[in-house]
Amino acid sequence: FPTLNACYARCGRFVKNKCKLPVQDLGLCSQNGERYMFDRMEKKCKNYTGCDHHGIGFYTQKECIDTCENPVDKRCLPDPNLKYCKPRDDVFYRYDQKEGKCFLDHDYRCPGRNGFVFEEECNRICAKRK
Incomplete structure (x- = not known):
């Protein structure tokens, strides 16, 4: 892959900890959906709109927060x-x-x-x- 982001965009769904993925453009498509990604710099979940064909985003804000901001012991x-x-x-x-x-x-x-x-x-x- 030419860049690390290109690698994550293509193979992000195989990453065990989505909280460590860089925030990136999820891409536009005919059925854009609301997704959440964890911003490591700000240490919070942010809303993004896009396709997320590769499974790098979270479907709900709660899932993102529970996984990244407030993980379960x-x-x-x-x-x-x-x-x-x-x-x-x-x-x-x-x-x-x-x-x-x-x-x-x-x-x-x-x-x-x-x-x-x-x-x-x-x-x-x-x-x-x-």
């Missing part, structure tokens, strides 16, 4: 491996993204990625986003 994400844990006597607090709060989980008795011993710790790390 990985410890707050659901753990798909909990179903394989061996039962223990311990119980853990988990963060529920839909509810936006921590709860005491009596079903899965192993820590996993989203398991906190103390409710205060869960709230401090995860529920602060609400």
